[in-house]
Amino acid sequence: MATTTVTTYLCIGCPLGCRLEVEHDGPDIVEVRGFGCKIGKRFAEQEHTAPTRMVTTTVRVKGGVWARLPVKTEEPVPKDKVLELTDLLHTIEVSAPVKMGTVILENALGTGVNVIATRDVEARPA
Ligand code: SF4
Numbered sequence: 670m671a672t673t674t675v676t677t678y679l680c681i682g683c684p685l686g687c688r689l690e691v692e693h694d695g696p697d698i699v700e701v702r703g704f705g706c707k708i709g710k711r712f713a714e715q716e717h718t719a720p721t722r723m724v725t726t727t728v729r730v731k732g733g734v735w736a737r738l739p740v741k742t743e744e745p746v747p748k749d750k751v752l753e754l755t756d757l758l759h760t761i762e763v764s765a766p767v768k769m770g771t772v773i774l775e776n777a778l779g780t781g782v783n784v785i786a787t788r789d790v791e792a793r794p795a
Pocket residue numbers: 680681682683684685686687703704705706707708709710
């Protein structure tokens with residue numbers, strides 16, 4: 670007879686923060702409970718099988734009016750790549766001016782996801 674386990678997750682889809690329960694037999698999901706909407710059900714299924722996260726951080730800017738440029742991934746990346754990607758981004762320096770939406774890192778760590786600038790940074794007046 671198969672035995673199942675229940676793993677809980679906190680939904681981050683909205684401020685309600687539903688407590689999601691995934692009943693599973695190893696990697697196989699038997700049932701998802703506790704979601705208030707379908708976003709939570711999808712989140713629980715993904716979190717259980719292949720968790721992903723958006724990455725937001727900053728990179729250094731050379732010659733800009735600001736010393737750092739905020740950046741983010743265009744799509745979520747595998748959760749186990751987040752720390753490695755953050756470390757990599759902290760080694761990158763771009764030159765001002767930079768336009769919002771500029772690709773700062775293409776195909777980050779082979780995930781197929783680009784990292785882009787999320788604001789303009791003008792060049793510092795000479
Ligand atoms: S399941 Fe739906 S209602 Fe509940 S926290 Fe997630 S997004 Fe919000």
